[in-house]
Amino acid sequence: MKNKNKISIITLFVLFLSVQTGCQDIFEPAIENHKDKNDLYNMPAWATGLLGHAYISNPVGFWSFSDVATDDAVSNDPNNGYRLMATGSWRANNNPMDRWQNLRASWQYLNLFIDIADEVNWAEDPLVADMFKDRMKGDAFGMRALYMYHLLLHHAGWATDGQLLGIPIITEPEDLYSDFNLPRNTFQECLDHLNVDVDSALLLLPEDYGVIDDDSQVPEKYRTKGVTAGQYTRVFGDNAKNRMSARIAKAVRAQAALLAASPAYSDGADVTWEEAANRMAVVLNGLGSNPVGQLDPEGNKWYVNSAAIQNLPAGTNPKEMLWRGNKENNVILERDNYPPTLFGSGRVNPTQNLVDAFPMVNGLPITDPNSGYDPNNPYVNRDPRLVLYIIYNGSTAGPQNTVITTAADGSNNNALNRTETSTRTGYYMKKLLNQSVNANPESETPAYHYKPFIRYTEIFLGYAEAANEAWGPTGTGTNSYSAYDVIKAIRQRAGIGIDNSDPYLESVKSDKDKMRELIHNERRLELCFEGFRFWDIRRWKKDITEPAKGMSISGGNYTILPQVERRAYQDHMYYGPVPYGEVIKFSNLLQNKGW
Numbered sequence: 293m294k295n296k297n298k299i300s301i302i303t304l305f306v307l308f309l310s311v312q313t314g315c316q317d318i319f320e321p322a323i324e325n326h327k328d329k330n331d332l333y334n335m336p337a338w339a340t341g342l343l344g345h346a347y348i349s350n351p352v353g354f355w356s357f358s359d360v361a362t363d364d365a366v367s368n369d370p371n372n373g374y375r376l377m378a379t380g381s382w383r384a385n386n387n388p389m390d391r392w393q394n395l396r397a398s399w400q401y402l403n404l405f406i407d408i409a410d411e412v413n414w415a416e417d418p419l420v421a422d423m424f425k426d427r428m429k430g431d432a433f434g435m436r437a438l439y440m441y442h443l444l445l446h447h448a449g450w451a452t453d454g455q456l457l458g459i460p461i462i463t464e465p466e467d468l469y470s471d472f473n474l475p476r477n478t479f480q481e482c483l484d485h486l487n488v489d490v491d492s493a494l495l496l497l498p499e500d501y502g503v504i505d506d507d508s509q510v511p512e513k514y515r516t517k518g519v520t521a522g523q524y525t526r527v528f529g530d531n532a533k534n535r536m537s538a539r540i541a542k543a544v545r546a547q548a549a550l551l552a553a554s555p556a557y558s559d560g561a562d563v564t565w566e567e568a569a570n571r572m573a574v575v576l577n578g579l580g581s582n583p584v585g586q587l588d589p590e591g592n593k594w595y596v597n598s599a600a601i602q603n604l605p606a607g608t609n610p611k612e613m614l615w616r617g618n619k620e621n622n623v624i625l626e627r628d629n630y631p632p633t634l635f636g637s638g639r640v641n642p643t644q645n646l647v648d649a650f651p652m653v654n655g656l657p658i659t660d661p662n663s664g665y666d667p668n669n670p671y672v673n674r675d676p677r678l679v680l681y682i683i684y685n686g687s688t689a690g691p692q693n694t695v696i697t698t699a700a701d702g703s704n705n706n707a708l709n710r711t712e713t714s715t716r717t718g719y720y721m722k723k724l725l726n727q728s729v730n731a732n733p734e735s736e737t738p739a740y741h742y743k744p745f746i747r748y749t750e751i752f753l754g755y756a757e758a759a760n761e762a763w764g765p766t767g768t769g770t771n772s773y774s775a776y777d778v779i780k781a782i783r784q785r786a787g788i789g790i791d792n793s794d795p796y797l798e799s800v801k802s803d804k805d806k807m808r809e810l811i812h813n814e815r816r817l818e819l820c821f822e823g824f825r826f827w828d829i830r831r832w833k834k835d836i837t838e839p840a841k842g843m844s845i846s847g848g849n850y851t852i853l854p855q856v857e858r859r860a861y862q863d864h865m866y867y868g869p870v871p872y873g874e875v876i877k878f879s880n881l882l883q884n885k886g887w
Contacts, residue, residue, distance in 0.1 A: 332408055336424075339412045342405040343428060346435040349398040351391060351442040352745045353617060355625075355724075357640055358389070358826040363838045364646040365821070366857045367639055368716050380860035384887045385872035389826075391446045392871050395439045396459070402436045404465040419519050423527040430496030434536035434544070437489040440482055441548045445827055448479050448557070449867030449884030456560025457882060458482030475880040476870075479552070479560045486548050493541040499578065500539060501532040501607070533607025539578060540615050543746050546571035550754045553761070554831035556866055566769060569758035573771045575614070575751050584752075584773045587781045588612040591749050592818060593680060598726050598739035614751065617743035623736055626729040631683065631698075631720050632705035632713045634690040635731040640721040642682045644841035644852055646820060647719060649813055650675040655788045655796040670843075670850060676787035677817055681723035685845050689722060691730050691737065696720065699845035708844055717842035717856050723821050744822070752778050753815045757808075765800070765807040776801045779814055786817075836861045862886065 332339040347353070360367040361374035369375065373388035406429060414424035443459050451457045459482060460474040477485075504510065504521045514524060549571040552563035576583040588594075591612035595601075600610075601619050609616055630636020648658060653673050656663035664673060671684050683689050685698045698718045700708040708718050726739035759767065760775035768774050776797070783794055800806035812832065816825060829836055837860075842853035864886020875883045 333411045334413050336412050336414050339405065339408060340428065342401045342408075343432055343435075345398045345401040346432070346439070349394055350435075350745070351395060351439065352615075353743065355743065356823045357821065358823050359821050360640060361388075361859075362825045362829065362836075363643060363840055363859065364816070364825045365643055365721070366641050366716055366840045368637075368641055368713060369639055372639075375857070378859055378861070379857060382861070382865060383872070384869035384875070384883065387869060387871065389446050389868050390871055391442055392459075392874065395443050399436065399439055399462070400466055402432050402439070403463060406432050406436075407465050417523065419514075419517060420523050420526055422517075423514065423519065423524065426496040427527055427532065430493045430538075431536045433489045434493035434497065434541040437486045437493065437541060437548075438536075438544050440486040440489070441544055441551070444479065444482055444486075444548070445551065446868045447870055447884075448482070449864075449869075450560070451476070451882040451884055453882055456480075456557065457884075460881070461485050473878045473880045476882060479557060480562060483548060483552055483561060483563065487545060490541045490545045493536065494538050497536065497538045497541065498528050500537055501528050501530065501535065503529045530605075530607060534609075534616065534618075539575070540746065542571075542578075543575045543614055543751060546575050546751065546754060547746075550758060551831055553758060555833045556831045565758045565761035566763070569755055569762050569769060570771070572751055572755035572758060573769075576748075576755060577771075579748070582772070584777050584781050586611070587752060587785060588748065589785055591747070592677065592785060594744070594747075595724050595741065596726065598728055598741075601740035601742060604742075612747055612749065613744055614748055615745035617745060619740050619742045621738045621740050623729050623731050623738045625741060626725050626739075627731045629721050629725055630729075630731050631689065631696050631715070632711065633696075634694060635733070636720075637713045638706075638715055638720050640821060641715045641717040641842075642719040642721055642820075643717050643856070644719075644843050645838065646816070647678065647682060647684070647843070649816055650678040651788065651796070653788065654790050655783065655794045657796070660796070668850060675817070679722075681721075681817075681820060683720040683722045685718065685843075687722070689720075689725075689727060691728050693727075698843075701846045708842070717840070717853070718844060719842075721821055747819075747822075749782070749818050750824075752782065753811065753818060756811050757815070760804060760807050760811055764804050765802065775807060775811060779807075779811060782814055782818065830866045833866065836865065 358374050359365040360372060361378035367375045377388050409425055409429045409432070412425070414421040414428070448456065448458045456479040457476040458479045459476055461477045461482060462474070466472070498511070503525050507515065507521050510519050510521060510524045546568070549563050549568040551557060552561040553565045553568040579586040588611040594610060594612045604610065604619060626636060628637050628639045631638050651657050652663045652665055653675060654664065658665040666672065671678065671686070679687060683696050683698070687696050688694060689696050696706050697703070698706055698708055698715055698720070702710070705711045705714055708715055726741065728737070729739045730737035756775040756778040759769065763769050763774070765776045766774045780794065780797055783789065783797060788794055797810070800810055815828065839855040839859060840857040842856040844851045844853055864884065867884050869887035870881060870883050875881050
């Protein structure tokens with residue numbers, strides 16, 4: 293009876309509102325809240341909101357920690373999606389790597405924005421309005437190229453018809469009457485489209501944004517129209533920093549070229565290693581006449597100094613950063629990844645596989661009989677990046693430099709497998725964490741962080757990889773530096789070598805195959821925990837089933853755990869799937885093989 297009374301009251305209330313406001317207003321949004329593209333022509337702020345969706349969905353705008361689905365790390369969270377995926381649950385309808393829906397939805401906003409941008413009244417000053425039109429359209433073309441790269445990374449693959457396919461290329465805004473049952477374009481057609489978008493972005497965008505003080509600094513294409521320094525700065529000044537720029541668009545094209553030249557994709561693309569190397573060089577040459585000499589000496593520890601990050605002017609990039617996110621003052625990374633006694637959840641646990649990839653400080657791999665490696669004292673005289681990036685037994689961490697004991701017979705929750713927040717491998721992640729952070733909820737002390745979108749170290753390593761394949765370790769093509777030069781600089785920055793010598797590097801500089809393995813390993817170390825490893829081992833067609841190993845220490849004895857976690861990948865899992873729901877809905881949408 294009470295329920296009937298409630299229903300009657302609700303019905304009367306709705307009828308009352310209907311009389312007072314009209315039924316249409318109850319059941320439909322007010323007309324003025326619906327904006328079609330004609331409304332947006334005189335509403336530049338609303339039009340810019342369409343472009344804003346691209347940044348909300350920026351595929352490099354968050355930490356994925358997909359490393360826990362590789363041989364580099366595991367998660368101690370039993371519900372972690374990547375952990376479940378890596379151990380056998382990866383399906384076309386259960387895919388933590390899925391970017392199809394999210395990125396293609398934002399792609400629609402970009403298409404709509406590009407469609408209306410020429411007609412929007414960006415400013416009363418016609419010269420300023422034309423520059424805003426250029427900047428906004430260039431931004432959209434560059435972001436669409438970024439989306440294409442990440443959609444190919446996550447969803448391109450050899451389809452059931454034997455072709456290497458990408459995504460359906462859509463360049464017009466869709467509506468209710470559009471044909472949604474479209475086939476996927478080939479991988480090469482998608483690359484071509486990415487390159488066209490980058491070319492469009494380069495025509496419209498500056499290399500970098502910033503204030504100019506003199507009319508002579510106005511680019512010629514605007515200066516000849518009478519644009520002043522003040523007008524130019526209004527559009528392309530500091531307020532636009534860290535938006536898509538020509539420099540960033542070039543880097544996206546270089547990333548895509550490296551992907552296409554790699555073994556997993558090269559049979560379906562016409563991109564050569566030489567082209568990939570030169571695409572990377574275009575980005576690096578923007579640093580000056582001696583790009584390798586511009587490698588940031590602090591670039592492998594860009595996250596450690598909270599005060600330096602705090603003092604960064606808005607939009608300004610440190611030397612290591614080509615593109616980055618906004619700085620934030622928080623304890624999120626530390627609370628998730630500190631060891632338990634530092635009030636962390638210890639989520640990302642590096643593997644013994646990764647630890648073994650760090651050479652000795654003399655540069656020799658630990659497998660080399662002349663390296664000096666001691667399995668009974670395994671962390672002594674190692675590559676300095678090991679202690680920088682990984683907490684091992686006896687390391688210090690946190691604001692008080694607390695000694696962390698990960699041994700199985702340790703006395704607290706930092707010990708191996710002691711509790712649900714303990715390490716499963718004998719290691720905790722240290723990279724990315726600011727050790728000044730106090731994560732204790734009762735006396736919390738945060739620190740400043742930012743998310744790198746593109747680091748120059750990634751571009752240097754991409755160049756080294758492609759240049760070695762194209763011209764050998766010491767070849768330069770039409771550039772002034774080689775793969776050998778880049779790797780030497782990166783290892784010197786890391787502190788590798790004794791008395792300024794690196795005998796292992798010298799021993800491989802005449803052997804392309806050995807240099808390839810060294811470059812792959814340097815990329816593994818330098819970019820660990822940044823979301824690269826999952827896709828790198830796939831594009832290289834390396835073993836994706838190597839179990840994640842750990843280290844158990846008890847009574848001072850070191851015992852390698854041969855399988856902390858299996859990697860239950862199958863051969864078709866070198867490529868991600870198209871979402872199952874999409875393939876079921878659309879008959880023209882072919883699935884990748886095996887999915």
